[in-house]
Amino acid sequence: MSRHLFIALGGIASAVLSIAFATGKPSMIMLANLAPLPLFLVGLGYGAKAGFLAGAVGLTLSAGMGGLVAAGMYGLVHALPSGLAFRQALLQRTDDKGQATWYPLGAVLCWLAAFAGALLVVVALVRYEQGEGLRQSVSSYLEMVLRVVWPVLAETDRNEILAEMVPFFPGAAAVMWLAVVVGNGLLALAILTRSGRNVRPGPTAKDMVLPDWVSWLMVAAAVVSLLGSGDVEYIGRNLVMIMAVPFFILGTAVVHGLARRVRARQPLLVVFYVVLFMSGWARMAVVGLGLIEQWVGVRRRVAGPDPVREDE
Template identity: 30%
Template sequence: MLPIVGIGAGLVSALLFAVVITGSPLAFLLYSAAPLPIFIAALGWNHRAGLVATAAGAIAGMIALSFAAGLNFALIVALPAWWIAYLALLARNDDTGGAEWYPLGHLLVWIAAIAALTTVGSALVMTTDYDTYRTVIARVIENLLSEMVRSRYITLPADVKVSELALTLAPAVPVGIGASFVTTIVANLWLAAKAVQVSGRLPRPWPFIPATTVPRRALILLGLAMATATLGGFIGVAGAAMTGALLAVFMFSGLATIHDLTRGKAWRGPALISVYLALFVMQALLTPLLSLAGIVDSLLGRRKAPSPPSVPPMPNA
C-alpha cells in the first residue's frame, strides 16, 4: 500500500510541477500546490511514502520532460516537502512518558531555511551568472512598472526613469520571493495536515497553533541574514531570501499571537475578521506590523499551549 500511495502522490505532484511551463495564471496556482501530494503521503503514510513519492515524481519528470526538470522537481519541491513532513512527525518521550512533538516554531524556522534555499536554487536554475540574473529580474520589474504606469495604477515623478528604478528594486526581489515560498509551504502543510487529520491518519494530535512562538535564536539568524543581504552576488541573494523568509515566519507568529490574546474575548470574531481583511487589503502595511509582533513575542517567549492528551509517539524511522 505504501509504495502505491507514494508513487501516486509523486506522479500527481510532478504533474502539478510541470504545468507551470504553460505560463497561464491557473498553471502558476497549480504549481504552488505541487508539494501538497508529497505532504499528504508523508504525513498520512509516514516519511517513507514521501521518499517514494519524491523518487517517482523525479523519474517521471526526467522521462516526460528532461533530466534537469526531474532533478529540479526533487530539489525544489519534493525533498523539502518530505523533510518538513518528517520533522512535523518527529517525537520523543517526555518526563511523564507522553509524546513531545517537534515544536511548530522550530518547524517554521526550517521552512524559512528551505524557502531561502529554494529561492537561490530557482535563481541558479535560471542562470549561474549574477549579472545576467539581475538583468533578467530588472527587466521583469521594468515591464511590470511600465504596465502599471500605462494603466495609471501608479504615477512616477517625471525625473524617475522606469529602467533605473527597476534596477534599484531588483536586489529586493529575493526578499519577496523568500516570503512567498514560506507562505506557500505553510499553506500546503496546513491543508495536507488537515486533510490527513480528517481521514484519521494523522499520527500526532492537532497542535495548539495560537501558542506557536519562534525561538529567540531565529532573531540572531535574522540579523545575520540582513547583514548577508548587503553583500553582492548570489550570497546576497541568499541573505535577502532568508530575510524575507524569516520575516514571513515572524508574521505567522504574529498572527498566532493575535489568535492567542483574543481567546475567550467576546470581540474575538470581529477582531480576527478585521485583521485578515486588513492583511488582504493593506498587505504592505500590516505585514511588517505582524512581523514586529512576532519578533516581540519571540523575545518574550511567554505563551504556552494547553496540556494535550498523552499520546505515544509514532515510530518515524
C-alpha cells in the first residue's frame, strides 16, 4: 500500500469511526472510541506531517457527513489531541554520546492533560458568558439525559443520581477521554512495533517520567479547589481530577518497578489491578504515590538511579 493511500484511508477510517457515535447505539459508541487509532497509525508510522494530513482528510469528511458541528467535534476530540500527541512523541534530540533521545511519553501525557484542562476552562468561560455557570449547565444536561434514557425514574431517585454525578462529571469525562486517546496511541505503537514500522521504540514502565511543570499545574488546581467557592471551586475540583491522571500513571509505573523486585510479580500485579478497579481510595493512593515519586523519587531510592527527567 502506498504512503498516500494509507494516509487517505487513515483519515477516512477515523472520520467514519467518529461519526458512528451519532447513531446512539452502544456498540457504535464503543466503536467511535477507536477514531484516534488510524490517525496514530499514520502519524507514528509515517511521521507527524502524514498524521496531520490524515487528520485533515478526516476533518473534511466529517464536515461533509455531519456539517461544521461534527467537524468541530472531530477536530477537538480526535484530530487535534492525536496530532499533539504524535507530534510530541516523535520529537528527538542527540545527546553528548551521539545517541537519539526521544521526547518522554510522560511529558506527552502531561500535554494531553493540560489540553483537557484548558478545554474545560474554555467551556466554563463560554457558559459563564451565556449566563449559566458550568455546574448548572452540567446539572441541566445530565437531568435531560436521565429523562430521555430513564423516563420512568422517580424524581427523588433522579435527584439522588444527579447529586452523585454532577460534582465530578466534567473531570470524569475528561479522564475517560484521556484514557481513550492514550490507549489508542499505545495500541498504535504496539501494532507498528510488531510489524516493524514504528519510528520510535515502545515505552517501558521504568522510562515513565514527568516534567516538573505538571506539578505546578496540579498545585494550582488544588489551590483553586480549596480556596474557591461556587463555580470556581467546581472548576478547580474537576481540574484536580484531570491533572491527577499523569501522576496516577506514574504511580502505576512505580508499582511495576517495585514489583520487579518480588518473585511473585505477576500475581502481585493482578491483585493490584483488581483492587485498583474496585476501590476509589486505592486509585487516590496511587495518585499520591505518583506525587511522591515526582517530588522525592521512590524508584531512585529503592531501585537505583531514576531515568533522566525532561522539562520540555
